[in-house]
Amino acid sequence: MTVAAPIDHPAFFGDQHGYYERVREDGPGPRLVRNPHGLEYWLVTRHADAKAVLLDARFSKEPRRAARALSEAGYPDQGPGSFFLPLVNSDPPDHTRLRALVSGAFTPRRVAELGPRVEEITHQLLDEMDRLHVPGTESAPVDLMAALAFPLPVLVISELIGVPHRSRAALIGWATRMLTVSGAAGGGPGERTRRLGLWFGSLVGARRPGVRVERAPEEQPDLLSALIAAHHQEDRLSDEELVSLLVLLLVAGHETTTGMLGNAVDALLRHPDQLAGLRAEPELLPGAVEELLRYETSLARTTLRVAREDVEVAGAVIPAGAIVSVSLAAANRDPDVCPEPGRLDITRERAPHLSFGHGIHFCLGAPLARLQVRTALGALLTRYPDLALADPGQPQHWRPVGDMRGLLTLPVRLTEAPGAAA
Known part of the structure; x- marks a missing residue:
């Protein structure tokens, strides 16, 4: 059965949750949809x-299989490199080997060690925001996406990877352009991946053994050093895998966390009762973050999987070679697991959301993403007691990217006009 309205149609982005609800109510099991x-x-x-499919090894993420399935379906060529992002597009044993190489960078201990640095970076960015208005006056609107949500994850991932400080400003600008309309129009995903791969290739070349590294002796070894060391061990990491891992860490760590932070702030500002509740009880913040992730996940759908054989899912037979995607946004608002799923409730007993995926491809960076969102929200609520949308009547401007759910802009006011509360 094909859904009448194509998915990712322009109208879809303004009513994503309504679309998914209509698909879910159309009947049990997966539905065949068509994009533009x-x-x-x-x-x-x-x-x-969703959980069943994400756990089922009969659905493959091997890149050649996905590229072949798309080609047979007549889908426009995405260019070289579109599918080769290891960890995202690989099956065991390659996925197991590659995940083991980077998992040490995301242990609870390592993330906790990054906590003070994440807080420092957050406040540095907010200091820059403060310079945009005069104390005691109504502030001009500030785009919170450009001022905080875009740069914070890039700076944190740069810190984790070991990108030299002199290169970070350029990387922020480059990565931010990828998440804007103009950046999205500047070549397909394969071309953007290729360009970023060239940039990281030059960074790797500058960090080969024997090349002086820009890092203080007391600092911990960064992830890039560990990956280069693995590269020089036989059969551990190829040149292509090394660069592609770095590309993935930046793209995945930046895009999803940027979306999470923007979505969380926007949702709170559009629900004044929830915002007031969180201000009154800041200890609710960890649970509030989980509810905000459930309510408006930045990863709306998983990347494509291909059925290795005929697979029955809730009464529907997905034939061998068919393409499958899981809507995490829809699963998070399934009334079977979350009563009143369209209502934001920061005191809700934690609903089992899938915003970081499930199974062997569960997001390695989930602890770091949670840390950044908690830190940024806490700092915003503490520093700006009058934080508000610049124009509450304006609709959100969502990025026109079907598998992601993130705002292009988020204009806010940091302070009220004198006497406005009277």
Whole structure:
């Protein structure tokens, strides 16, 4: 069965949750949908089905299999490199080997060690925001995406990887352009991946053994050093895998966390009762972050999987070779696991959201993403008691990217006009 309205149609981005709800109510099991390019694939929207598919090894993420399936479906060529992002697009044993190489950078201990630095970076960015208005006067609107949500994750990932300080400003600008309309129009995903790969290739070349590293002796070894060391061990990491891992860490760590932070702030500002509750009880922040992740996840759908064989999911037979995607946004609002799923409630007993995926591809960077969102929200609420949307009547401007859910801009006011509260 094909859903009448194509997915990712321009109207879809303004009513994503309504679309997924209509698909879910159309009947149990996955549904066959069609995007504006004419590509048909199976969309999984229910929470139980999503977990089952994400755990099922019969659905492959091997890049050549996905590229072949898309080619056979007549989908426009995405260019070289579109699918080779290891960890995201690989199956065991390659996925197991690659995940082991980077998992040490995301242990609870390592993330906790990054906490003070994340807080420092956050306040540095907010200091820059403060310079945009005169104390005691109504502030001009500030785009919170450009001022905080875009640069924070890039700076944190740069810190983790070991990007030299002199290169970070350029990387912020480059990565930010990828998340804007103009950046999205500047070549397909394969071309953007290729360009970023060239940039990281030059960075790797500058960090080969024997090349002086810009790092204080007391600092911990960064992830890039560890990956280069693994590269020089036989059969551990190829040149292509090394660069692609770095590309993935930046793209995944930046894009998803930027979206999470923007979505969380926007949701709170559009629900004044929830914002007031969080201000009154700041100890609710960790649970509030989980509810905000459930309510408006930045990863709306998983990357594509391909059925290795005929697979039955909730009564629907997905044929061998068919393309499948799981809607995490829809699964998070499944009423079977979350009562009143369209209502934001920061005191809700934690609903089992899938915003970081499930199974062997569960997001390695989830602890770091949570840390950044908690830190940024806490700092914003403490520093700006009058923080508000610049124009509450204006609709959100979502990025026109179907698998991601993130704002292009988030204009806010940091202070009220004198006497405005009277």
